[in-house]
Amino acid sequence: MRSTTVLPGVPTPPTGAGDVPLHRLEVAGPGAPPFAAGSFEEVGPLSRWTRPHRHTFYEMVHVRAGSGAHVVDLARWPVRPPQLGVILPGQVHHWEGGRGPEGSLVLFTDDFLVDHPGDREVLRALGTGRWFGLDAEDDRSIRCTIAELVAEQRQRAPGHESVLRSLLHVLVIRAARLPDRDGQGREQRARGRAAAVAEAFTRLIAGPEAAGWTVHECAGRLGVTSGYLTQAVRAATGRPPGRLLIESRVYLAQQLLAHTELPVRQVAARAGFGDPAYFGRFFRRETGSSPGAFRKHHSRPHQSLETPPAPA
Incomplete structure (x- = not known):
């Protein structure tokens, strides 16, 4: 993504209807490394948005500590401290x-992974899986490493860079070593989430109000990225979401022409x-x-289809 960082005080640019707000990383000043670490309070109120x-x-x-849940790409992970999770760019x-x-x-x-480019694949695997529950030893190890990062920054x-x-x-690397303590692998969870997204997409485009929507607009309404939506729908149906949107518009047009x-x-x-x-x-x-x-x-008029939709 372009413009991944901003200086302090730069507001988040406005988004259009149906778009998901995009946050950029705030850095200390020109030339500062694209990195930040600290508590939720130190990072700011958007960290708990x-x-x-x-x-x-x-x-x-x-x-x-805390309770509730964290929702990422429609997957809902209960907050059960201590935990470690990874959120990827665009999720x-x-x-x-x-x-x-x-x-x-x-x-x-x-850009900050320039010294260890292999970490990108590790992070992608962590970010598309579940959140990890930590035992006392893992919790202490993760906490100490983060404390060192905060102090160095x-x-x-x-x-220091x-x-x-x-x-x-x-x-x-320590995050990648964490065991799957709840007995369900990341691959199984990922398949379940993809199926849920594909099912929600199918329901979404079934209504006449979806006529003319793009894949990007559908992804925004489902709270996922366009890339994830494409991946999920392909995995569930064998076809891209754009093809299903076209077929939905054709079916609506056929219904209106025939009835x-x-x-x-x-x-x-x-039909959009x-x-x-x-x-x-x-x-x-x-x-x-x-x-x-x-x-x-195919004409078989059906009066109810001609009735304009009721105003919102």
Whole structure:
């Protein structure tokens, strides 16, 4: 992502309707490393944000206390301290219910992994799996490593950037070693989450209000990224979401042509097309027939389909 960092006080840019807010990493000043670490209080109020949002950076979260849940890409992980979780750039997440989490955060952009590029794959695996419950020994190890990162960042002694990168590498490796104590593997959980997202997408595009929506708009309404939505729908159906959106629009247009007496222009508008001529070309490409010819062979008017939707 471009512009992954900002200087202190730079506001989050406004987003359009249906878009998920995008947060960038705040750095101390020009030339400062794209890295931050500290408690939830030190990082700021957005670290506990209850509204779905996404980041341009990685976030490693060490939860020491609190309740409620953390929701990431529609997967809901109960807060059961002590825990460690990883949030990837672009993932949509928020905190939900209970008493706000207490603990520490480590934030960094992809650029900060320049000394250990292999950590990107490790982090991706951690971020697409579950949150890890920690035993006393693992909790102490994670807490001490993060404390060293926080101290090194504050002191800014000569060579501190190299030390920060090395300590971050240690933290990533230690996170990768954490066992799956609840008996369910990350792969199994990931498949279950993908199936839930695909099912929600199928329900979402079934209604006429979805006509004309893009994959990006659908992803925003589901609280996931476009990439994750594509991956989930492909895994569940074998087809990309864009193809399913096209088929949904074709089916709606066929229903309106066959069961109403609406003019083709209005059918096009209901199916999400502002240009009736383009709708005609689209319909012929997808069905092999023009809208008029399809209506001639399938027309069975049904008054309820012609009734305009009630105002919101």
